[in-house]
Amino acid sequence: MIFKKRTHNCGELSQTNINENVTLNGWVSKKRDLGGLLFIDIRDRYGITQLKINPDNSSVYEIANRLGQEFVISATGMVMKRESINKNIPTGEIEIDVNEIEILNESDIPPFVIENDVKAADDLRLKYRYLDLRRKNITDNLILRNKVYQVVHRYFEKHGFVEVETPILMKSTPEGARDYLVPSRVHKGKFYALPQSPQIYKQILMVSGLDRYVQICKCFRDEDLRADRQPEFTQIDLEMSFVTQDDVFQILEGMFKEIWREVKDIDLPESFTRLTYDEAIECYGIDKPDLRIKGGLKIVNITDAVRNSEFKVFNDAINSGGTIAGIRLQGSEVSRKIIDSLTDFVKNLGLGGLGYLKFNADGSVQSPLTKFLSTEITESVKQAFSAGNGDTVFILSGVRKKVQSVLGQLRLKLAEIFKLTDESKYEFAWITDFPLFNYDEEEKRFVAEHHVFTMPKDEYLKFLDSRNIEEVESIRANCYDLVLNGHEIISGSIRIHKPDIQKKVFDVIGLTDEEARQKFGFILEAFRYGAPPHGGAAVGFDRIIAILCGLNSITDTIAFPKTLKASSLMDECPSEVSTGQLEELGISIVKKS
């Protein structure tokens, strides 16, 4: 096909090009027909330029009149200074006085209008994703994403990392998320799994002596989805030999500093905040605290302060070994209506009720609890919270873990209601020293918190032989997350490289030698040939892009995302396959009755 190719894109012409003869290729974005004069906005991913069509040029005018939304055109003409300037767009000082126009392709009337402030619902946008992607703010997300890819590649190259591709078809491993399975035609009845992460391969690469591995890779998990979880997602996966936790942190902090500098022109702090898991839970009730909240809204334990009160609810909690704790809200006016909604909120999360004390400006105390609390106890509660007049404290009581986690959620709720989150901030925090195991009450066994290759901290190795729930759960691991604005964006650990420790970990989770050999035989075997001390991490790439783009969901950081039910509305997958295909794989479908 012969057509007049562009000399410029639709976003680059300015006053300096005046009187140049140019050709633009692009899509018809908007038509303004003044009866005589006709203005057309032509759009490509670089921008929008105004075309002017004069009725005197009847052949051009006739074609231009036929143009509809999203027609693809080639327009040639002279760059002119506009009579009235449009300050809203970069090319607003000029227009093209068109003397030649060509329709390269027509378009059906689009199902929704392509504009930045799109009105179409999510499912329609996903069905016509190619149209949605024509919108500048989605294109810009993909362009920013590309920029981060390039920064990351350059950064790791600079630091001596080798990018190695690992298999997409791999062995299904038992622990962790549900695998996506791929049936084998050659080995009927057998399956590959798509990687939940390249965990095992990257550790084996360390045994191979690759020393520093990185990969921007796709991972797949067949679990229920959320706004920040897609069935297939992207990680920056890395692993390093002969390192401690601090070495891994240093490399990753450097990466974020470089990304933020290049993409946002922001200098991140020299080193990131660190909290242990226990501190995070204690202060924020969650292992991914949002540190942007003004006033901190830290959790304060007041069990001791109210120990001798007359309040049955508190005393019951204390007598059964529970906790009484709360949060201080500084200065805000808390209405009856808000307290009622907060009470519903904590009740829905499984607690009996929400206590509160309002310390009024005049020094009086307003609370349904005052009749149970002596003046002394009220005063010591006030001191425990460092509360001043005008502050309100919210108090929960019950089982320690439950109280902490609900306070953690209440904290976020309060920040939302009273707009306490500083949206302009990027608050990074390492969370370290995660528990290695927790006891699964349903399955009556210990399960790994992170994964089974995570190295316990030296001082806890002695508990690997214990089966006492408290002792085993107390084991802390060389395991860490990086949290950004309340989102977990990195998870990693120093790995076990010693067979004897690995065996003990398998013992704790109840994996027999035989099972371990079946499931992880190849990696255990590899580890017998001189595995170096090593560790690494995986970075949630989509989440970082979402945060950089100011999005709550990762959907629009991904060109072709799936819905919460893991289907793609554009290509309608998953889909049925022919009986021939199934026969070849030795698969028959069981119809649900």
Place this chain on the structure above:
RNA sequence: GGAGUCGUAGUUCAGUUUGGUUAGAACGCCUGACUGUCACUCAGGAGGUCGCGGGUUCGAGUCCCGUCGAUUCCGCCA
């Protein structure tokens, strides 16, 4: 697996509380007018399986049951 919200014109929504005449608006689309617009303006017009199935009723967009889809959250995500 569970809970919430939503589903009405091509699109975004109103109408559902309290069942009752011909289901409305805006944008888009079509026709006409308009030579400096940039959310062009003005006049006119077409356009509906009220997601789908069943039930209650003289009568259902509206009430009830089921189901499908999108979305938010819990469980889940080593």
